[in-house]
Amino acid sequence: MTSTTPTVPAMTRPSRSAPRPPSPVPVLAHLVIWGGAAAVLALWWHDTPSVVGAAGWLTGAGRITGLLAGYACAILLLLMARVPLLDRAIGTDRLARWHALGGRYTISLACAHVLLIIWGYSLESHTGVVDQTTTLVLHYPDLLKGTIGFLLFLVTAIVSARAVRRRIPYETWHLLHFATYLAVFLVFGHQLSNGADFTGNRTAQLVWYALYIGVAVLLAWYRFAVPVRRALRHRLYVTEVRPEAPGVVSVYLSGSGLAELRAEPGQFFRWRFLTRGMWWAANPYSLSAAPHPAYLRITVKASGGHSAALARLRPGTRVLAEGPYGGFTARRRRTRKTLLLGGGVGITPLRTLFETLPGEVTLVYRARRPEDLALRGELDAVAAARGAAVHYVVDEPAVYSSPLTAGALRGLVPDLAERDVFLCGPPGMTEAALSALREAGVPRRRIHHESFAL
16 A cells, blocks of 8 residues: 555644643532522422422422433533534543433432322322322323433333443444433423413523533534535545554545644544545544644554554545544643553544653553554654653563552652653553552642543
8 A cells, every 4th residue: 555644744843831820610510500500490489389288399409400401401401513613622531420420310300200290289189109100191281202212212221221231332332322312302392381380481492492402503513514515525435545553544635724623632533534434433543643733643452443544544534534533632731741651542632641741751651462552653653752751561471460559659750749640541540540540649739531431
């Protein structure tokens, strides 16, 4: 295969930008989210002059959980709308964790709402639970659609449970997750038709419409319109696929006006390769070389059907790229000294940061075997060019092995507690590293963790 890209990407001078203070956006986001929840509770309080008897308490609790579940649905969609301000200031991985945690709360609230309303109405009308359920579903406006939406939420929750999620491909899970949009659409009408806090309250209805329409506009713009517009503008295509290590390949891509993407080292795109068997899935892969006006590069390990198929891509294959996404960039740096700690293919975003981060930078790269150290030649070249230290740690052979502990890390980096740490790797490795770093005295605010378990 004829190479159309440089063997080693040209070195980029490290940025001279000074460390930045922590962004206030995460704190403000929390305040806004919880402030909205408080406003929802205030709506119930305003519309509830009194609560009488067991039926009244159960129905009141059902209304509260229903209102909070409806509000949480809008917030869940907003967190995954890929709004650049939130994505850069908070980080895609942190937004995904908030989304996952919020999803568990939302499902719990929705289940509580259903059970409490049925129970409360049963006591009030002196009927059985089954009869009351049938009456509600079949005779209340929009409640049949609401029931279908609730069941779709349950299906989404089941496939997102950790035990199930590990057993299905990312592409399948991602496709099934789109059922959430349909579920929210079906449930929305039920909220306004049956919710006692909305019927007759025009102001509450308008606010609810504004919340959902606003989120829908953001979703439509950032998740659909912007990617399509960028695809037409940049016309990305594959130029070369190059083996890097056993089961690891680099994919080089070119196109028009790549500098306009304003990608930063450490960020990722969601890539959709327009070839048979791959066009329907958009998977997140980090840039493994600093963004260049002429090309972009990703480096991927075969860990599933989609990632394994990248090795068979042909030059000229068209690509749709959504992004850039992620806050795993130099913007998170708080000090002038940095440790980059990577494991396996988690080296990809760290490779770009190793080349471009200013100040004193040390890289620790862990892998199972020496041959699994992808991009090692480039890392050595970067280290030599900027006078930085790079440490390779492998599990096999055992003579080169080193435990991932606070003591072992301090042995490699004596001033560890004074540094920012950028961490990226497999889940087991990152969990052990987080523990070791905290034990070594690195403040939590200076540990920057990237995870693609989205």
